[in-house]
Amino acid sequence: MKTITIAIDGFSSCGKSTMAKDLAKQIGYIYIDSGAMYRAITLYCIQNNLFDGDVLNEEKLSQHIKDIHISFKLNKETATPETYLNGVNVEKEIRTMEVSNKVSYASAVGFVRRAMVLQQQEMGKMKGIVMDGRDIGTVVFPDAELKFFVTASPDIRAQRRLDELHAKGDTETTFNEVLDNIRQRDYIDQHREESPLTQAGDALVLDNSTLTKEQQMQWLLDKFNHITSQ
Numbered sequence: 001m002k003t004i005t006i007a008i009d010g011f012s013s014c015g016k017s018t019m020a021k022d023l024a025k026q027i028g029y030i031y032i033d034s035g036a037m038y039r040a041i042t043l044y045c046i047q048n049n050l051f052d053g054d055v056l057n058e059e060k061l062s063q064h065i066k067d068i069h070i071s072f073k074l075n076k077e078t079a080t081p082e083t084y085l086n087g088v089n090v091e092k093e094i095r096t097m098e099v100s101n102k103v104s105y106a107s108a109v110g111f112v113r114r115a116m117v118l119q120q121q122e123m124g125k126m127k128g129i130v131m132d133g134r135d136i137g138t139v140v141f142p143d144a145e146l147k148f149f150v151t152a153s154p155d156i157r158a159q160r161r162l163d164e165l166h167a168k169g170d171t172e173t174t175f176n177e178v179l180d181n182i183r184q185r186d187y188i189d190q191h192r193e194e195s196p197l198t199q200a201g202d203a204l205v206l207d208n209s210t211l212t213k214e215q216q217m218q219w220l221l222d223k224f225n226h227i228t229s230q
């Protein structure tokens with residue numbers, strides 16, 4: 001069976017990471033959450049006071065960028081990769097609403113994207129990888145053999161993300177705050193100048209609004225089996 005590259009792109013909170021993680025586990029591929037890298041940079045900017053409200057001090061960030069090292073290490077108990085920022089596990093911190101509210105400003109900066117894309121391409125150079133994000137099938141791996149573009153209705157996405165936040169102990173964030181954040185990020189991600197979120201021409205589209213995790217997994221596996229058995 002040939003080893004391929006799998007790119008999963010789409011809107012915020014529609015289940016990309018869940019699919020990418022589960023698929024990678026099932027087929028024995030490496031899973032990389034590219035959004036976690038942009039979230040880690042954003043956390044660094046917050047921790048180092050590089051934001052004034054929503055405005056990012058790009059000049060300062062350009063001086064700091066060489067000091068920002070992001071890596072992934074497998075958590076053996078959960079068998080899931082976790083995100084490290086300069087050697088510190090930040091998996092929990094990067095998923096907060098504070099980071100979600102700022103990440104689309106940091107990820108729109110050209111030099112940030114170029115640095116991340118180079119690292120992502122390095123991680124995937126041996127193939128056998130499932131990477132999810134916004135520009136994986138269009139910019140990072142335009143030659144990926146299998147590309148998915150995922151979407152679901154904004155209300156369903158907001159409810160899924162809210163349930164997740166509640167499960168993690170955040171009982172303060174409201175449905176409307178999550179929905180606003182999702183809408184705002186979708187807009188910024190689609191309209192930025194540098195590699196905006198867009199569907200690759202050769203991507204398979206999946207609207208999983210009414211699919212269970214098991215159903216979406218079966219759909220992905222069918223597509224994977226079809227392409228690798230050719």
Ligand SMILES: Nc1ncnc2c1ncn2[C@@H]1O[C@H](COP(=O)(O)OP(=O)(O)O)[C@@H](O)[C@H]1O
Pocket residue numbers: 011012013014015016017018019132160161163164208211212213216
């Ligand atoms: N098909 C589905 N049905 C219901 N919930 C889902 C489904 N797929 C993913 N989820 C849940 O939705 C939330 C967002 O999923 P996630 O994979 O983090 O999305 P993304 O990576 O696109 O932001 C998670 O809590 C996840 O468990």
Ligand SMILES: Nc1ccn([C@@H]2O[C@H](COP(=O)(O)OP(=O)(O)O)[C@@H](O)[C@H]2O)c(=O)n1
Pocket residue numbers: 011012013014017034035036038039103104105107108132133134135136185189
């Ligand atoms: N390849 C990627 C991945 C994420 N991102 C940015 O990072 C943010 C967070 O990505 P994410 O995948 O963690 O977002 P969620 O869909 O999980 O909320 C997105 O809203 C984008 O602004 C990006 O620009 N390019």
